[in-house]
Amino acid sequence: MSTNTATVYIPRDTTALSxxxxxxxxxxxxxxxxxxxxxxxxxxxxxxxxxxxVATPKGRVAYGxxxxxxxxxxxxxxxxxxxxxxxxxxxxxEQIPYxxxxxxxxxxxxxxxxxxxxxxxxxHGGLVGLEKALALQAQAIxxxxxxxxxxxxxxxxxxTGIKWQTVLDAPSDKKYIVCNADEGDSGTFADRMxxxxxxxxxxxxMIIAGLAVGADQGYIYLREEYPVAHAILNEAIACAEQANIxxxxxxxxxxxxxxQVRLGAGAYICGEETSLLESLEGKRGMVRAKPPLPxxxxxxxxxxxxxxxxxxxxxxxxxxxxxxxYQEFGTGRSRGTLPFQLAGNIKQxxxxxxxxxxxxxxxxxxxxxxTRSGKPMRAVQIGGPLGAYLPEExxxxxxxxxxxMAIGAGVGHGGIVAxxxxxxxxxxxRFSMEFCTIESCGKCTPCRIGSTxxxxxxxxxxxxxxxxxxxxxxxxxxxxxxxxxxxxxHGSLCAMGGMTPIPVTSALKHFPQDFLPNAAGNKAAQGADxx
Amino acid sequence: MTTTAxxxxxxxxxxxIIAEHQGxxxxxxxxxxxxxxxxxxxxxxxxxxIAQQLQLTKAEVxxxxxxxxxxxxxxxxxxxxxICRAESCQSxxxxxxxxxxxxxxxxxxxxxxxxxxxxLEPVYCLGNCACSPAIRVNDDIHGRVxxxxxxxxxxxxxxxxxxxx
Numbered sequence: 021m022s023t024n025t026a027t028v029y030i031p032r033d034t035t036a037l038s039x040x041x042x043x044x045x046x047x048x049x050x051x052x053x054x055x056x057x058x059x060x061x062x063x064x065x066x067x068x069x070x071x072x073x074v075a076t077p078k079g080r081v082a083y084g085x086x087x088x089x090x091x092x093x094x095x096x097x098x099x100x101x102x103x104x105x106x107x108x109x110x111x112x113x114e115q116i117p118y119x120x121x122x123x124x125x126x127x128x129x130x131x132x133x134x135x136x137x138x139x140x141x142x143x144h145g146g147l148v149g150l151e152k153a154l155a156l157q158a159q160a161i162x163x164x165x166x167x168x169x170x171x172x173x174x175x176x177x178x179x180t181g182i183k184w185q186t187v188l189d190a191p192s193d194k195k196y197i198v199c200n201a202d203e204g205d206s207g208t209f210a211d212r213m214x215x216x217x218x219x220x221x222x223x224x225x226m227i228i229a230g231l232a233v234g235a236d237q238g239y240i241y242l243r244e245e246y247p248v249a250h251a252i253l254n255e256a257i258a259c260a261e262q263a264n265i266x267x268x269x270x271x272x273x274x275x276x277x278x279x280q281v282r283l284g285a286g287a288y289i290c291g292e293e294t295s296l297l298e299s300l301e302g303k304r305g306m307v308r309a310k311p312p313l314p315x316x317x318x319x320x321x322x323x324x325x326x327x328x329x330x331x332x333x334x335x336x337x338x339x340x341x342x343x344x345x346y347q348e349f350g351t352g353r354s355r356g357t358l359p360f361q362l363a364g365n366i367k368q369x370x371x372x373x374x375x376x377x378x379x380x381x382x383x384x385x386x387x388x389x390x391t392r393s394g395k396p397m398r399a400v401q402i403g404g405p406l407g408a409y410l411p412e413e414x415x416x417x418x419x420x421x422x423x424x425m426a427i428g429a430g431v432g433h434g435g436i437v438a439x440x441x442x443x444x445x446x447x448x449x450r451f452s453m454e455f456c457t458i459e460s461c462g463k464c465t466p467c468r469i470g471s472t473x474x475x476x477x478x479x480x481x482x483x484x485x486x487x488x489x490x491x492x493x494x495x496x497x498x499x500x501x502x503x504x505x506x507x508x509x510h511g512s513l514c515a516m517g518g519m520t521p522i523p524v525t526s527a528l529k530h531f532p533q534d535f536l537p538n539a540a541g542n543k544a545a546q547g548a549d550x551x
Numbered sequence: 552m553t554t555t556a557x558x559x560x561x562x563x564x565x566x567x568i569i570a571e572h573q574g575x576x577x578x579x580x581x582x583x584x585x586x587x588x589x590x591x592x593x594x595x596x597x598x599x600x601i602a603q604q605l606q607l608t609k610a611e612v613x614x615x616x617x618x619x620x621x622x623x624x625x626x627x628x629x630x631x632x633x634i635c636r637a638e639s640c641q642s643x644x645x646x647x648x649x650x651x652x653x654x655x656x657x658x659x660x661x662x663x664x665x666x667x668x669x670x671l672e673p674v675y676c677l678g679n680c681a682c683s684p685a686i687r688v689n690d691d692i693h694g695r696v697x698x699x700x701x702x703x704x705x706x707x708x709x710x711x712x713x714x715x716x
Contacts, residue, residue: 302579369681
């Protein structure tokens with residue numbers, strides 16, 4: 021019976037699992053034991069998760085969001101033939117507008133393939149870049165990455181090719197490739213999704229980086245908060261070793277590259293590259309002063325590439341299709357695509373990979389569909405906890421590195437967190453400072469002490485007038501906050517202390533009314549006792 | 552998981568963990584992870600043993616353990632629940648959720664419920680930001696958590712725990 025051997029795709033991505041994908045899979049297998057269930061990554065249409073797909077001659081047909089109790093009615097309908105009679109029918113996956121309107125380059129395979137199947141990976145264009153790289157001289161690989169215009173996707177946007185050139189030119193017998201997979205920014209999940217949905221792409225990118233600079237050892241520094249990604253990466257690495265993709269004889273070339281996953285331990289600061297290196301060495305994650313750059317004195321004192329997951333995962337395609345092809349996407353000095361992540365209070369949250377240049381409004385409205393709560397959207401924070409809060413007037417800004425810098429914000433890792441009109445921006449500003457007190461490594465004073473003083477000053481500004489004295493006194497406190505932020509920006513060793521003021525000052529600039537003692541949510545308004 | 556290790560089993564466990572990881576570059580974090588996985592926490596008696604075998608000072612090992620939020624020096628409950636406190640979850644009501652969960656469990660962050668079942672911890676992002684608010688129960692992440700859903704999760708968790716005994 022053809023229906024019994026149907027192939028159904030049920031994601032094993034964290035978000036899908038967090039909404040019950042495992043139970044759906046178990047229920048389906050239980051009711052139809054002969055069904056072939058493939059545990060793929062997620063397509064990134066997270067508001068439809070668990071979204072399951074059935075393979076049909078016309079292509080994959082999607083249903084979602086599916087709960088375990090829906091399985092019975094799905095099987096009773098024409099689901100296994102990809103029919104449209106069930107209310108959860110979404111049509112051909114590739115034609116869902118949210119997906120069809122994207123430019124999936126780095127995420128082309130994510131959600132399509134079984135993440136740990138090397139056959140799937142090869143069948144969908146995997147390893148072509150590596151095969152090309154194996155035939156090239158190191159300099160030619162670096163040149164290809166330079167041509168692509170790729171800039172670091174972790175947030176700092178440093179040109180990847182130039183970093184690689186520095187490591188290539190650094191004379192040493194031992195060099196390292198380190199992948200920064202400590203994706204700690206709230207509102208970001210692109211790294212996780214890629215590692216869970218297409219781990220070989222990251223592995224291939226790291227091997228190519230190794231060939232490019234003469235490094236034979238790589239580490240993926242993964243945050244402990246990602247147990248699913250950890251399991252999938254380890255499975256994929258074991259398979260890649262078995263298949264001679266990793267190890268002493270990469271695809272029969274005689275060249276060597278070994279790779280290990282190392283777990284972080286719940287320290288946000290370890291996403292900062294020098295702190296990450298300290299942690300990998302087995303130390304406290306204290307930030308190092310730069311220079312020397314990690315490219316010259318990195319892991320265990322050796323020249324080291326430290327790149328974000330998406331930067332490294334962009335490399336196989338750049339090698340396979342050429343740097344020219346990649347740089348045709350994008351605008352100005354922001355070349356290629358960026359996987360934007362729609363998060364927070366948003367109706368259609370998920371991953372949207374687009375060339376640079378789209379407006380924020382397009383993302384929030386056309387893709388995001390407004391807030392999840394249905395209330396008006398009031399603010400968005402872009403680029404993680406160290407990113408600016410932006411009001412509606414600025415949502416027309418095109419999403420590219422330079423345009424965002426011009427408005428005092430940053431695209432960062434592409435994470436976008438939406439808030440509805442119940443948000444109080446002085447509380448958000450206070451949280452930014454509080455977060456810095458919790459996560460500062462403590463090495464430099466502006467960050468360690470400045471953040472504590474920041475919380476106190478914001479409390480004085482937003483508390484009632486008896487506490488902060490006259491209006492004049494309040495003005496003085498605001499001035500003090502601005503000066504404090506200035507000190508943190510210019511006096512901190514790294515981006516933690518240096519960028520914590522960005523959400524604070526942007527909140528103060530764009531939403532000053534929220535800092536008044538009588539603003540909803542502030543202590544005076546709640547009648548809290550300050551005695 | 553929260554075995555109170557007597558000194559000989561502790562030594563045996565530690566020795567095998569250290570032997571397994573000693574060949575790695577930068578072995579300290581992998582050793583601490585493995586120790587916490589085996590024992591549920593990193594007992595203070597483990598510090599001098601690890602220090603000696605890695606040729607570090609006790610202060611260095613202690614310094615690393617105390618730097619990272621994830622490592623614990625005292626036993627935890629049978630289960631650990633982490634509530635995401637980061638911005639995306641805040642935008643979907645996590646401040647209220649965390650207050651309600653604390654009240655429901657009658658415990659605060661970094662503490663364990665009176666019955667020893669649940670240790671409550673804050674976490675800053677679980678990478679599930681499109682389906683906020685999120686919590687993590689041991690190694691399972693849950694999205695779009697409401698108090699109703701939380702009760703359900705709790706129910707399942709504690710029922711399973713009883714069956715295991």
